[in-house]
Amino acid sequence: MSIELLIEQSVNGLQLGLTLYLLAAGLTLIFGVMGILNLAHGSMYMVGAYAAAAIAAKTGSFVAATAGGAAAAGLFGLLVEFVIVRRLYHREHLDQVLATFGVILFTNEAIAMLFGRSPLFMPTPQWAAGQIEIFPGVPYPQYRIFVMAAGIVIAVLLWQLITRSRLGMQIRAGATHRDMVGALGVNIARLYTVVFGVGALLCGVAGALIGPVRSVQIGMGEDVLILTFVVVVIGGIGSLKGAFAGAMVVGIIDTLSRAVAGPAIKAWIGGPTGDSLAAGLSSIMVYLVMALVLVIRPTGLFPATGNRVSHAGH
């Protein structure tokens, strides 16, 4: 394998990681701060993508589509929090799983009724339709570079919000010392609503940005949900730093196992057995890494410190 290809594939891995981060950041905050296991996280992503595709079809504006997708997902998140999740804070994880699984089914059918079952069209913005040479002889899609840039900007903004702002301080404190934060007079219920809304908003941004690259269709959220959970588990539940590290690890390992390990195994073993083994190994690689991380560091790479789970059963 040439060095150019290796670089290109590494960039592909970073790009996948950055998109996963947008999803994992919200998931890890919601679980870390609120103790809510939210299976419907992927539904927020789908709502964002559908809203963005619908707005893009009406206005033709990519900026409006992304903003609209983020807003729609955020509002949907607030609605779900207000109607359903709010009742689950003091329930067990199993109840949370059941209820949020119900939200998945509900959202899928609601989208089917509103938009039909055909996948929607979401155009690549004209200004990012071409390719740029990131290396001599290695053209790379402009749009993917834009998605990476957007991912980095959002990651930095989110980091600033969490580490520098008062709200961020409350969120961090909520993740580690929930009872103390409440005792100090912070409105925990409002904090939870905000966190859930922010998580959904990030999903919406991810959905809108991913729309032009993948397929805007019912069930698209479930496809990414498992990988997002893997990211959160590898990174350490409740930690934004962990989510970022986990997303990068998963993105790069997933891409390189498809790009490097797969062909190597094929060349080594060959034939149909080699094909199956290569494909099989690349699909389980991230899970193997997750298992390894859990063995070595059961709380993840960057665990949120504190008594995060102590509230269960209040």
Add this chain to the structure above:
Amino acid sequence: MSQKFSTACPLSATQQPHPAAHYRPSRTAQWAIVGLICGGLLSALPAAAQVKIGFITTLSTPAGYLGQDARDGFMLAIDEEKGRLGGVPVQLIVEDDKLQPAAGKQIAEKFLQSDKIRLFSGLIFSNVAAAVVPDLLAANAIFVSPNAAPSNFAGKGCHRNYFVASWQNDSLHAASGALAQSLGYKRMVLLAPNYQAGKDAINGFKTKYKGSVVEEIYTNLNSTDFAAEMARIRQLKPDAVYQFHPGGSGIAFIKQYSQAGLKATIPLVVPMPGLESRILGAVGEDAVGVIATSHWNGDFENPVSKAFVEGFRSKYNREPTPYAAQGYDAARLIGAALKATGGKVEDTEKFRAAMLKADAKLTRGNFRFGQNQHPVHDWYQVSAVKGSDGKLSLKTGVKVLTNEGDPYAQECKM
């Protein structure tokens, strides 16, 4: 519950199916609806005995549009004859198998036992068909597939009561292989998901493609990010690429292939399910230039197809896919057999003899049943093009294969 709903009055055969037809209302609401609609329609019903047709299909899940189109195409044929097929009054009873083999089996049992249905259609997916079809055949019912056609019922496992109105799975990919061969591509990269249908796709393609296969790449099932594969394709520099990824994966693949700038230099060949009107709508301009093979396309010039496209557009206000045409063709074939037998489905041998004549005008034109009761028909090149008005459409090109059956036909002894 819903079977009573269906048998109490021929709602589905006389009413345009509602997009949400499979959402079941509450018990009381159902009876209220039954009462209301039957009350209004009873006087208009034909007196003759109706033949019930059980339509077990996939209406939900992301792939639900396949079943919806097959159903709507089937319904259109019934509507054109005002509730009849081949002059025989029919009642179509539709249920959603949710793409779950177990759910399909349950519906089949109910249709067979409670509704006493002898004639079936609707199945879309091979895995559901594999579970449902043996039950239907064991009960000596007749099944005419509008889509699903796995290899296990095409060769040694063929059956006198089992007909396919669509295409045998392998022949879909063999046709694309024949196209790639005729276009003179010497070196190709083939991609498919790492599961049985993906391997069948690549093997089917290779039965007609004789050039060199530079690499076979098996992707993760349901993956939607192909950046790594794009980089490998660029490195391998093939003459052309063949890829089969169902549904959303396929949409993502074509978009990313175009965004990576590969489409301009390396032609992309896909089978029909990778490029029909719905996929084209979702992929948009990125699909222009992609080549497929199909047994039917919306621009076919024959009068049956033209009337079908027009009827479908005006009734459902959307473009028909090949799945819709297959549903329509299945209904037409059933209609011809009903006509010849006077609607006597119970005498399966007579019905079978009538079916085998395929004495019906179909949307795809040339059609007959092979010895395994699967289609022998023609395959065409279909390309996504951008018209002078800026609209995208699928344009039929040259005929790729004539009177083409499938590789399993000769293994079938009846």
